[in-house]
Amino acid sequence: MSVASSTYLVGSFTPEAFEQSLARCAHLPAWWLDRKRAAYARFAAAPMPQRTNEGWRFSNLSTLTLDGFNLPAPVRFDQLAHRELGVTGAGHLVFANNRLVAAQPLDASTAGAGIIFDTLQNALLQHGDLVKSHLLAQPSKLGSDKFAALHEAFLEDGAFIYVPKGVTATLPVGVFHYASGAGAAVFPHTLVIAGENAKITVADFFRSEKPAEAHFACGGNDLYAGHGASVTYLAMQDWSRATLSFQFNATVARRDARVLSLNLHAGARQARHESFSQLQAPGAHSEMLALTVAHGTQEFDQRTLQIHQAPNTSSNLLYKNALLDQAKTIFSGLIVVDADAQKTDAYQSNRNLMLSDEAEANSLPGLEIQANDVRCTHGATSSRIDREQEFYLESRGIRAAQAQELLVFGFFEEVLGKLEHQELHDRLTEIIREKFRNQ
Template sequence: MSDTSTAITPADVGVFTRDQVEMLTARKLETDWLREQRMRAHAVFADTPMPSTRLEDWRYTDIKKLLRLDAFSFAEERVPVGDAEGLLAGLRARVDEAGEASARLAQVDASVVLRELPDDLAAQGVIFTSLEAAAREHPELVQKHFGTAVTPDDGKFAALSSAFWTGGAFLYVPKDVQVEVPFRVYRWIGEGGTAALGRLLVVAEAGARVAVVEELGSDDLGKAALSVGAAEIFADDSAVVVYTQVQRYGRGVVHLATDRLVAGRDAKITTLYTSVGADVSRADVQCRLVAPGSHVDMLGLYIADGTQHFDNQTLQDHVAPHASSNLLFKGALNDTGRSVFRGLIRVHPKAQRTDAYQTNRNLILSDGARADSLPNLEIQADDVRCSHAATVGQLDEEEVFYLLSRGIPKPQAVRLVVFGFFGEVLEQLPLEGVRQELLRVVERKLAPSL
């Protein structure tokens, strides 16, 4: 909690230069290992052009038009607060409305400002701290995992994250330690015109059980802001990990996430990406099933209105045999909202006996809305069961009429049907309390737009 030092003036940064990386790493007194990682990442970042729509995975998201990197200054460092009461009002409201937490960590702009970890968890060997602190205090643990799942080669923004991340959250759960109540990570952008680059690393050792809810938020910002994220999540043998990302940024934010999850032998990972905020939000999420018996559930829920643009790129990467994965992403698009879903199930030659399914469903609620759905299979093994399904459709008139016939006014009837549409996603989240919170997020999002 002592990450205070001279703030960097916006003029120094903004353009994400190599000098900037040098300054950052020097100021944070980072080890050579981390410094080299950053420099390597920056080299890739500098060499990689902004993705154009000629690239298949950026075809429907014209990021060159939506984002000018030189428009942002680096998010500022913030001083730690003693407890949740000291947080910015908007962030504090989010913390207050959330249900129970095993422990909490909050990053505002460039810095982790709050970290709470009960003694009993610490006594069991659980580590929950800023990634910056973890790199200093637990270098072996961090070096073993950090940058191995998300690499600079994962794209322009993964490279950007790897070069410029600050703050960050690190969660380590030792072997056989099981924590039922979720850990809460908050990432808050306090100021428009800035770029905030948080980061997440979760390591669940064999037999561990852990849930992480990461909430991304800001007020509605007058100016554009950039959020670049990267999460690396490792579930070792028989570990059970649930990761929920709730993207509730205010308008003005462009959010770009590159997340990689790795499931070991008999491990089980569940992810849920909820996108309701920001102007542009893209999650590039890949799950690798690297050992037999692993299972991954990938869930997604997005509701776009106004001119919001959401993009989900998913990969169910079956490296090992006898593993299974199931993906369900559902979205509703209103006004001139847009969504892109591009999902791939990849089955490597050795991954026999794979079970992998992928479903993306979209509800178009107005004439100006649009959803592009591109499911795909790439199967190199012969003994597998795989399927994919994608739909883009309108509301079912008979469902709406049924509710109308019960005296429910049309806007409410539509809201109920849409709400029900997302139920199938939420009911698969194995965290009852968080499910209820997300139902309220969905309700609140639908209330003004329909």
């Protein structure tokens, strides 16, 4: 066992490394730098997750190393094998190694409507109050407070999306986050603020420049949907198979707001995803969706919390995992219904499709209900490919591997079908298909 010395607690993320990162942010507002310093102090003081911590039950802790990583040098856009969003006219930002390397601004009419799509650094300088109210404003409640603090301390830049009252963004926006170079540590962030009755779709892509390099990725997103707003957020995590990945989501839905977030988990050797939805006012709805394709010895660790804080709120969580080889998934979800959140309608479901006898799926669904007039259902299932279905497809001449792929897509369709944008749906499908082809 390791000794809890200070080097053990910070690994590669030493005070010197922090100062180096902070120096690159020196032009940013003082309040933000103060927050980063406080975050670094919390990170350095917090112990690594312990076996006794319920929030890390079933997780492999021995592989959660902070050593061997570095704050990477800049890379040029032309060094990346970048693929466009595939939506004509849509804006995008491309970050590589924590810096902006390319941008396609919004077209004039969209920008004219008051939508802001810019870097976090620019937003900190120009819209400081907005950023201050929403950036990492929600507490870390799912066990990764140490890594969430690390994210805040080293977060240098990311995407900022603001849609003002009554404005609908007709096209989605894309944010690409790349990691490049052996041991590169990246800290991506996407902040989405939708004002009253505003509507926006945002797609986040996470990708390693080379498939064999090991990276440390510690990213987050904040989704805020104001009164009557609608936010659709899609994240496609496709880091290299040697990457250690953390992703933190905080969703806030105000009165009659609707947030749909869909996370695809394909990459990394070990990926922890924490998703926290707060239904803060009547009529708020959060749709929490995830698809995982787990191969080899990958571990996907998903922790979720749906808090209903007001009456007549609803949430629907559906996490579907397909497991192959010796892969492992963990789903731990909790629905909390506050005492005055009557007429809550909350659903939580984790479905695992076992494509191998050696794969391991762990499910820990949970409910904590203080109100007495609610409808809350939760469940977890694990199943195999149905032999009759497989035979049916094979009897049409479809090869076994292809039949399995079709059946996995069939299993995923319940989630995929909720994505309205055809191009994004196709892109998502393609990443899943590539993963099957390159297993």
